[in-house]
Amino acid sequence: MEKTDLLPLYIALLITALLVGTGCSTSDDERQFLPDLPQVTPSVITQFDSAGDIYFSHLGYRSYVTAGGSVVIPEREQEILLEVEPTGELSRIVAQQGRGPGEIGDVISFEPVWSGSGGFVVFDQSNKRFVRFNESADYIDEQNLPQTPYGQVSEVFHLNDDRILTVSNSFDYIFNPEEEPKSGLAIYDPADERNVKSSSIRSKRYASLVSSDGVVRGGRIIYYGPEDLVAQDSQSENFFLYWTESDRVAMINTEFDTVSTIRLNLEAQRLSSAELDSIREDIGDDHWRTMRDELPEKKAVADRMMIDTQGLIWLKLNYASEYDQWLVADRDGEHRKIVNLPKESMLMHISDDHLGVRLDDVTFALFEAPYL
Secondary structure: OEEOOOHHHHHHHHHHHHHHHOOOOOOOOHHHOOOOOOEEOOOEEEEEOEEOOEEOOOEOOOOEEOOOOOEEEEEOOOOEEEEEOOOOOEEEEEEOEOOOOOOEOOEEEEEEOOOOOOOEEEEEOOOOEEEEEOOOOOEEEEEEOOOEOOEEEEEEEEEEOOEEEEEEEOOHHHOOOOOOOEEEEEEEEOOOOEEEEEEEEEOOOEEEEEOOOOOEEEEEEOOOOOOEEEEEOOOOOOEEEEEOOOOEEEEEOOOOOEEEEEEOOOOOOEOOHHHHHHHHHHHHHHHHHHHOOOOOOEOOOEEEEEEOOOOOEEEEEOOOOOOEEEEEEOOOOOEEEEEEEOOOOEEEEEOOOEEEEEEEOOEEEEEEOOOO
16 A cells, blocks of 8 residues: 655645734734625524434434435434435435444444435444445445554545545544644545555644543543645545645645645634633633643634535634634635534535535524525
8 A cells, every 4th residue: 555645735835824824913803804705694494303203312414415305414323314305304214223235323424426426425433334325315335444554434535436535533642742643544445445545644633631640531622723624526536635724725636646726815813812711611620721732822724624516615714703604715716705604503515505504413404505
């Protein structure tokens, strides 16, 4: 298996980010960062916390709109995939708990398939396999995935029938302060059933929780820290990689070569005293003692990235706001608009007809498509 190091690319991007960020404003008012950009606040079409006689316990983190217009939603705690109508009515159970063909366990990754006939693929961490469904949410096939050199697989992207992109995570650095936090990318060949290429990328840092006797008892993710975000391109068999301390997104092919870079011209915003107080209140004094010195002076620009059907880049910004603000930008880096969604919600799908949004653990909503 060939290993490729993508870190030199990000060193260059980080230098650019530091140069860009030198003159940025210290105000917490997000309007000083994107002052002239149109903002859209979509209205709710419908929301529901159950479908049929199934009451949601812990919804997954992505959803899929089928060819017929219904929506497939993963329910992690009950280990099922549900197909619901836009009205919230249950259409059918697409997959249920089990170890047989087409059955699932804990689905932690759920991504659309842009190539070929479409559909979606899920990664079931309980059974350590990806399962593919077509655009009508019917089962196609499945395959076990090996562990990568960087740990257990956490995300799966179907680039084409010959190449699967996986993201894996290792938390060894929590127990070894000499280690840098790393994730891994791997290209998996389904025919040969092996990883043919791998590379390290950077993951968000955790602050270690150390007991009174000096033993590391675990860790907690550092708020607003930078990381490499990965998203599949809807227009090609490539994928995007974004180091969130920079202002550039790189398009990468299956050989891990950089096809192009997109400069977003985004400035980092300083971590405010109000945000520091909120973090301390949220995590408590034990975690605060180990986290306070690890918090960044300036926040990572964004903490999520998605690509819509038109190939536009959506970034969930870390700018201070009463909303979750999603920046929509094109392939030239031009900012199109800001889409405002409810605070601490989770965008699950972007379609031409609506946005799928997880309002909390048990509530799914459809919002109007944010046209201008």
